[in-house]
Each structure stands twice: as C-alpha cells, then as structure tokens.
Amino acid sequence: MPDTQHIHSAFGRPLEDLIACPSCDALYVARMPETGGRAVCDRCHTVLIAPKRKAGLRIIALTLAVLILVVSAMFFPFLDIHRLGLGNSASILDAATAFSSGPMAALGLGTAAMIVIVPLIRMLLILYVLTPIVFDRQPFAQARRAFRWSQELKPWAMAEIFAIGCAVALVKVADLAQIGFGPAFWMFSVLVVIVLFNDNYLCTWSVWKSLETPKNRG
Amino acid sequence: MEIPGNSEEPRLTAREAGLVACRACARVWTPDHDRCERCGARLQSRDTGSLQRVWAWWVAGLTCYIPANLYPMLVTDTLMQETSSTIVGGAVEIASHGAYGIAAIILIASVLIPIGKFLAIAFLAISARRGSHVAPQKRQHLYEVVEFIGRWSMIDVFVVAILSALVQLSSVASIQPGPAALTFALSVVFTMLSAQSFDSRLIWDTARRNRRDRTT
Ligand SMILES: [Zn+2]
Numbered sequence: 001m002p003d004t005q006h007i008h009s010a011f012g013r014p015l016e017d018l019i020a021c022p023s024c025d026a027l028y029v030a031r032m033p034e035t036g037g038r039a040v041c042d043r044c045h046t047v048l049i050a051p052k053r054k055a056g057l058r059i060i061a062l063t064l065a066v067l068i069l070v071v072s073a074m075f076f077p078f079l080d081i082h083r084l085g086l087g088n089s090a091s092i093l094d095a096a097t098a099f100s101s102g103p104m105a106a107l108g109l110g111t112a113a114m115i116v117i118v119p120l121i122r123m124l125l126i127l128y129v130l131t132p133i134v135f136d137r138q139p140f141a142q143a144r145r146a147f148r149w150s151q152e153l154k155p156w157a158m159a160e161i162f163a164i165g166c167a168v169a170l171v172k173v174a175d176l177a178q179i180g181f182g183p184a185f186w187m188f189s190v191l192v193v194i195v196l197f198n199d200n201y202l203c204t205w206s207v208w209k210s211l212e213t214p215k216n217r218g
Numbered sequence: 219m220e221i222p223g224n225s226e227e228p229r230l231t232a233r234e235a236g237l238v239a240c241r242a243c244a245r246v247w248t249p250d251h252d253r254c255e256r257c258g259a260r261l262q263s264r265d266t267g268s269l270q271r272v273w274a275w276w277v278a279g280l281t282c283y284i285p286a287n288l289y290p291m292l293v294t295d296t297l298m299q300e301t302s303s304t305i306v307g308g309a310v311e312i313a314s315h316g317a318y319g320i321a322a323i324i325l326i327a328s329v330l331i332p333i334g335k336f337l338a339i340a341f342l343a344i345s346a347r348r349g350s351h352v353a354p355q356k357r358q359h360l361y362e363v364v365e366f367i368g369r370w371s372m373i374d375v376f377v378v379a380i381l382s383a384l385v386q387l388s389s390v391a392s393i394q395p396g397p398a399a400l401t402f403a404l405s406v407v408f409t410m411l412s413a414q415s416f417d418s419r420l421i422w423d424t425a426r427r428n429r430r431d432r433t434t
Pocket residue numbers: 021022023024025026041042043044045046
C-alpha cells in the first residue's frame with residue numbers, strides 16, 4: 001500500500017489539482033477536457049468533468065424559462081374531463097391537494113413538494129450560484145452551501161415524472177370519460193425537455209472550481 | 219484525464235493514497251479534515267455506517283410495500299357501482315378488458331421494478347461485505363440503474379393524485395385515493411433513501427481485497 005510520500009512523488013501535484021471519483025474513489029490529476037469533451041473515470045465510467053461552451057449563460061436562460069413555466073403552469077388547468085355533459089378541470093395544485101383527508105394530507109404535502117416546491121427551490125439555488133459566476137463577479141454569500149443543496153435535492157425534484165404520470169392517467173380513464181389537455185399540460189411538456197437539457201449542461205466540477213476562492217486554495 | 223502510472227496496474231484510490239475524498243464535490247483532503255472546505259459536506263474515507271442505514275431503510279421500504287399491495291390504490295365510484303382496486307387487481311381488471319399491453323406495463327412498473335429494486339439493493343449490500351463473483355463494473359452499473367429507476371416508481375402515486383383531482387363528476391364518476399397510495403409512496407421514498415445511503419466505493423474495495431487475497 002503506497003503511503004502519502006508515494007502519492008506526492010507519483011503525482012507531484014498539490015491536493016487541489018487532484019480529483020477523486022465519487023463512485024469508486026479512484027484518484028486522478030484533474031485536467032479540463034476540451035470544451036464539449038468529457039473526462040470519465042476509467043474504472044467505473046462515471047463522468048467526472050464535462051464542460052460545455054457557454055454553459056453558464058445557457059443554464060441561467062433555461063432555468064429562468066423553467067421558473068416562469070412552473071409558476072404559470074400552477075394557475076392554468078392541466079387536464080380537463082367530460083362525461084355525460086358534466087365537466088371538471090384540474091390544475092397542478094388540485095392534483096397536489098387531492099390527498100386531503102387525515103394521513104393522506106401528508107401525502108398531499110409530499111406530492112406538492114416533489115412536483116412544485118423542490119424543483120422551484122432547486123432552480124432558485126442554481127440561479128443564486130451561477131449568476132455571479134457567469135458575470136465574473138465574486139460569488140454570493142453561502143454560494144457553496146447553496147450549490148451543494150441544489151445537488152442534494154436533485155433526486156427529489158420530480159416535475160418530469162409528474163408530466164409522464166399525466167399520460168398514464170389519460171390511458172387509465174380513457175374508457176371512463178373524455179379527457180383534454182389544458183394549457184398547463186403543454187407548459188409542463190416543454191418543461192420536461194428543458195429540465196433534461198439543463199442537467200446535461202451543468203458540469204458540477206467546473207462550478208466547484210469557480211466557487212473555490214483563492215483563500216481556500218492550497 | 220491524466221492517468222498517472224501504468225494502466226495495467228489497479229488504479230490508486232484516494233484512501234490508499236492516505237487522502238479522503240469528498241463525495242459531493244470530488245475534492246480530496248488530508249485525513250485530518252472532517253468537513254470538506256470547498257462544499258461543506260461531511261468527509262468520510264469510507265462511510266462505515268452506510269450498510270446499517272441501507273438495511274434500515276430497506277426494511278422500512280419493504281414493510282410499507284406489503285400493505286401497498288393489500289389495500290386499494292384507487293376507489294372508483296360510477297353510476298352503477300363502487301369499485302376499489304389494488305395494484306395487481308387493477309392490472310388484472312385491465313387485462314380482462316383485453317388491454318394486455320397496459321396491464322403488463324402496470325405490473326412491470328408497480329410490481330416487478332419495486333421487487334427488483336429490493337433484491338438489487340440487498341445483493342449490493344451483501345456483496346459489499348462478502349465480495350462477489352460479479353465484476354465490480356457490473357455491480358456499479360446495477361447501482362446506477364437502481365438509483366435512476368427508483369424515483370420513477372413515484373409515477374403511480376402521481377397518477378392517483380391526478381385522477382383523484384380530475385375525476386370528480388359528482389354522481390356520474392368520481393375517484394378517491396386509497397390507503398395504498400400512501401404506503402406505496404412511503405415505500406418508494408424509503409427505497410430511494412436506502413439506495414442513497416449505499417457507499418458505492420465499498421463495491422470497489424471488496425473487489426480489490428479479493429483480488430489481493432487471490433494473488434498472495
Ligand atoms: Zn470511478
């Protein structure tokens with residue numbers, strides 16, 4: 001087993017130049033790949049660094065678009081339904097509050113959090129972190145904590161899963177009644193596409209590098 | 219990526235280099251740090267409590283999954299009748315109408331995938347301690363699949379939420395959520411937490427330890 005001496009002679013680099021694979025702990029000397037390229041862990045194939053051209057500005061633009069879509073989608077009807085002359089339409093908030101009685105209220109709260117609140121918080125955190133970086137300013141206070149939280153919340157933001165859920169719901173009641181899509185459904189469909197693109201643009205290593213202020217180096 | 223050393227040799231890990239890596243931001247530190255100075259995440263060379271937490275959430279998830287299958291997910295009121303359907307019951311009913319494809323999708327999403335997830339996490343946790351003949355690359359891949367698929371199981375709960383909000387046509391037809399919606403949601407959340415608790419670096423440690431045992 002090599003000791004600390006060995007590593008410094010083998011790599012000959014200060015610790016801040018190294019990168020350890022979060023999945024398998026393999027140690028590398030970090031080197032930015034060309035823009036558009038990817039640095040991949042050769043042991044477990046986790047993507048470690050993947051810088052994209054003008055990523056910061058694009059992420060900010062896309063995140064603002066998602067923010068506007070989610071907020072406006074909340075107030076428009078999502079799906080509407082007709083049968084025997086009776087009709088009803090449901091917004092996203094109606095879906096989130098569908099579980100309202102007793103222990104089901106907790107489920108309603110959880111649903112609202114996963115389809116609206118957590119995605120919104122994540123977007124605000126990302127804007128808070130990236131805006132100063134993109135415009136070459138000093139990062140805002142607590143930006144690093146904000147970015148870590150935005151990454152930890154990622155699996156719990158389920159807006160896109162909700163959108164697919166609508167399609168399934170449609171199939172399930174197709175023989176019960178007629179269903180139509182409201183404007184919010186189309187907003188959410190656009191949102192799903194943007195969310196997928198956005199996550200693809202964000203290179204966390206590049207962001208962490210930008211947030212590393214000189215006083216923390218070395 | 220610069221790859222120091224001979225690529226034939228097993229890759230040096232941060233732990234073997236006497237360093238501790240941050241899993242949140244990939245920065246490495248000397249072992250005297252207990253929090254990452256860059257992102258503030260807690261540092262642990264190997265998360266020793268990891269497997270206990272994996273099993274605790276796993277048991278909680280399985281406990282919630284059983285009632286999720288016994289109680290109704292949806293209660294449908296139409297002019298003629300009130301029907302409540304469990305996950306499997308709903309799929310059987312759809313199949314009896316001839317829609318075998320949709321019935322199969324429901325069975326795969328709500329039965330096969332959750333059970334597969336429980337088995338996969340159990341296998342990963344056991345093999346992380348005991349070692350396994352399955353190559354670490356394959357186990358890492360399995361772990362990534364479990365993490366990816368985990369959140370998609372929530373789709374069932376969202377469908378129930380959408381239907382209960384939408385299908386409220388007074389006496390003609392209305393749909394209410396059943397108790398299984400709650401336990402199924404809890405089961406999905408607990409299974410996600412179980413998978414997140416797993417420290418995937420353990421997969422690679424046992425693989426390397428086994429290889430060393432064999433060569434010496
Ligand atoms: Zn790796």
